Amino acid sequence: MKKLVVLSGSGMSQESGLKTFRDMGGLWEQYDVTHVASPQAWGTNPELVMRFYNERRKKLWEAKPNAGHIGIAELENYFDVHIITQNVDDLHEQAGNKKILHLHGELRKARSTVDPNLVYTLKHWELKMGDLCEKGSQLRPHIVWFGEAVPAIEQAIPIVKDADILVVIGTSLVVYPAAGLVNYAQQKTPFFVIDPKKPDMYLSNVEFIQSKASEGIKELKEKLQKYIG
Numbered sequence: 001m002k003k004l005v006v007l008s009g010s011g012m013s014q015e016s017g018l019k020t021f022r023d024m025g026g027l028w029e030q031y032d033v034t035h036v037a038s039p040q041a042w043g044t045n046p047e048l049v050m051r052f053y054n055e056r057r058k059k060l061w062e063a064k065p066n067a068g069h070i071g072i073a074e075l076e077n078y079f080d081v082h083i084i085t086q087n088v089d090d091l092h093e094q095a096g097n098k099k100i101l102h103l104h105g106e107l108r109k110a111r112s113t114v115d116p117n118l119v120y121t122l123k124h125w126e127l128k129m130g131d132l133c134e135k136g137s138q139l140r141p142h143i144v145w146f147g148e149a150v151p152a153i154e155q156a157i158p159i160v161k162d163a164d165i166l167v168v169i170g171t172s173l174v175v176y177p178a179a180g181l182v183n184y185a186q187q188k189t190p191f192f193v194i195d196p197k198k199p200d201m202y203l204s205n206v207e208f209i210q211s212k213a214s215e216g217i218k219e220l221k222e223k224l225q226k227y228i229g
Contacts, residue, residue, distance in 0.1 A: 006168075031048070049140075067213075068169070082101070084159060106142050115135060165190045165224070198210055
């Protein structure tokens, strides 16, 4: 099987009812979202940060994979599919994909504030002040906040380098370091971009599908027929 690598972003989950930061207009209630999704915010007002993520997590608990997620999962019948996602939801997992790398963390998980290796899967949407890790430290959202390093990027680079086919869906490729991943693909690697708005890109071998995720996946499947076998 050929290795098909999918880079997915927030537009992927938009059709499942999960708002992007752009949908919010950069604001949550009266707060700049970068001010409630940062280490500084956690240090000064952790209750506010917790409430922000609890609201997002509650929406995820109610969300279901859309046709785009399901379409990508179905590609596992024909390709060795690897997903590198900027999304913190688990809709790719719910749809049935097996190989998923989350660059920016996972909303259904929490981690220790003293030991980042202590990560826990939440059984409920609400994380509270006073919820502690086994070392007695407060749990925080397992999310890469604005201003924090993206450690998973090092795992993502060799995945992209080895891709036989590269697909970008639901991301405008403007947020770094994730946006830089496409530069690691081999020059002759077939490259598809699914997005309602054609992004500014100057890479060769790019084929654009100007559509939202659910519709774009249908067209992508047709274009991928010649690579099956």
